[in-house]
Amino acid sequence: MSAPADPPALLPRPAELAHHDGAEPELTPATEIAADAASAGTAAWLRAELGAATGWPLPPHTAAAVPGDAPPVIRLAVDGTAGLGPEGYLLRVDGRDAHITGHDPAGVFYGAQTLRQLLPASAYRRAPSAGPAWRLPRVEVRDRPRFGWRGCMLDVARHFLPKREVLRFIDLLALHKLNVLHLHLSDDQGWRLEIRRYPRLTEVGAWRRESQVGAGAAATFDGRPHGGYYTQDDIREIVAYAAARHITVVPEIDVPGHSQAAIAAYPWLGESGELEVGREWGIIEHVLNVDDATLDFYRDVFDEVIELFPGEYVCVGGDECPKTQWRASPAARRRMREEGLADEEELQSWFVRQLDAHLTARGRRLLGWDEILQGGLAPGATVLSWQDTSGGVAAARAGHDVVMCPTATSYLDYRQSESDEEPIPVGTLLTVADVYAAEPVPAELAAHEAAHVLGAQVNVWTEHMDSPRTVDYMVFPRLSAFAEVAWSHGERDYARFRPRLDAHLTRLDALGVEYRPMDGPRPWQRRPGVPGRPRS
Structure with missing residues (x-):
């Protein structure tokens, strides 16, 4: 065994990597894929991806009539007794074949992702191209993830992302061995999910007449209508596509703040009467009322949500809910008296607890941003710690599960350099190196408390990302650093x-990803004249 002069550039870094001497096997037009039943999904995925890049069929393996004439084989199998751990895998390349053993089907899939990284970059193209031979280095990789929750929140409410781009984004998450796509489906500026019982949510709430351009006092409006939504069949496709890549899609319907689009569709949900779908970014004063009819409305909505999303978690938001309208509302004050609530913070907690009980009764777990800690946490809730790490620390110490995503290291809408050439710079500086240096588990947690940290995610808020090209620029390569x-x-x-x-x-x-170059934006990635709002 020896160390190679140029070791494979695997990302994220595997737990163990060894390089062996000897001839390197080469994939050829005769290469086959052998898979047990549990690995059939990965075999189909690998055949489609490598088949497109090579132009070869990569058929299922059949025993050769003459052993010496046997073609090279990629062998996939699940073995839960191999000591690899959940989502873990062992990849071994010998003189002719590549062997991938996974603890579970997800482990086999991640092993196949690593196998693809051993090949030239042309393995990521959609059609054959001239290039080097398809040789595999003689390596043994034993690997497993540190966290069970490796996620990315994608905001499709502020700027709608067409279904084809969501599917492409899922492929990019899978490439980086991430396993959660948190879809932010509703906000003041748009409602993106078809709800059969309440069609005006998409007929009205999915469209706004214009959008704010830039940030701060100098921001303007573009005068251009914007919108879109996913049909329930679209969502079924997205969820199934993600599941085939071992990614769980977590839906978010944000309440009781960030609800102007829903109120525009059904004014009786709010405290303000008639509204239009929001055009501006920021924290909006309009909130849901706390009437029984409003809670029943959202129970109906979440019943349709859980029909579409089979995962364990459903996010109800709970963030940035202004209390001004509740303070002025006789109905809100009456609800507080009836329920024995001390203030509006407890009223918000009461509202969230009603939804927590509804989801729990249907076998789901409520997920919410760390403001759900205010006024008392719902019993089964899991906390997204975003404002800093303190919410996650408090929740973990109280025995609640936590996903860490503090703004300082997890918000991919934040500016990437101090340069004036960065497009619409907002927030604090967050470079690739900053993302890479972040530690998801707060140092002040004891071991038993740290066990409640399920993992981490990065958040892609799209107020200033009005196209898939802009999403590429803001997300990559910072998401590559987060993956590790x-x-x-x-x-x-x-x-x-x-x-x-x-x-x-x-x-x-x-793959055609229009990422931000490490030395700064290309000319067409800049937004000269569009104001930002950077913070120090």
Whole structure:
């Protein structure tokens, strides 16, 4: 065994990597794929991806009539007794074949993702192209994830992302071994999910007459209508496509704040009467009322949501809910008296607890941003700790599960350099190196408390991302750095990560991802004259 002069640029970094001497096997037009029943999904995925890049059929393996004439084989199998751990895998390349053993089907899939990274970057193209031979280095990789929740929140409410782009985004998450797509489906500026019982949510709430351009006092409006939504069949397709890549889609319907689009569709839900779908970004004063009819409305909505999303978690938001309208509302004050609530913070908690009970009765778990801690946490709730790490610390110490996503290290809408060339710079500085250095588990947690940290996610808020190209620029390659934070064990060294990232960018090039170059934006990625709102 020896160390190669140029080790494979695997990302995220595997737990164990060994390189062996000897001839490197080469994939050929005769290469086959052998898979047990539990690995059939990964075999189909690998055949489609490598088949497109090579132009080869990669058929199911059949025993050769003459052993010496046997073609090279990629062998996939699940073995839950191999000591690999959930989502773990063992990848071994010998003189002729590649062997992937997974603890479970997800482990086999992640092993196949690593196998693809062993090949030239042209393995990520959609049609054959001239290039080097399809050789596999003689390696043994034993790997498993650090966290069970490795996620990305994608805001499709502020700017709608067409279904084809959501599917493409799922493929990019899978490439990075992430396993949760948190879809932010409703906000003041748009409602993106078809609800059969309440059709005006998409007939009215999915469309706004114009959008704010830029941030701060100098922001303007574009005068251009914007909108879109996913039909229930679209969602079924998205969920199934993600599941085939071992990604769970977590839906978010944001209440009781961030609800102007719903109120525009059904004015009786709010405290304000007639409204239009929101055009501006920021925290909006309009909130849901706390009437029984409003809670029944959202129970109906969530019943349709859980029909479409089979995962364990449903996010109800709970963030940035202004209390001004409740303070002025006789109905809200009456509800507080009836329920023995001390203030509006407890009223919000009461509202969230009603939905928690509804979801729990249907076998689901409520997920919410860390404001759901205010006024008392719903019994079964899991907390997204976003404002900083303190919410996650408090929730974990109280025995609640936590997903860490603090703004300082997890908000991919934040500016990427101090340069004036960054498009619409908002928030604090968040570079690739900053994302890579983040530690999801707060140091102040004891071991038994830290066990409540399910993992981490990054959040892609799209107020200033009005096209898939802009999403690419803001997300990559920072998401590549986050993938290693969420997957890899042990200490991280940015100096050693950076060469692997540079090699990984050639894969993103082959896929057509319009990421931000490490030395700054290309001319067409800038937004001169559009104001931002950077913070120090």
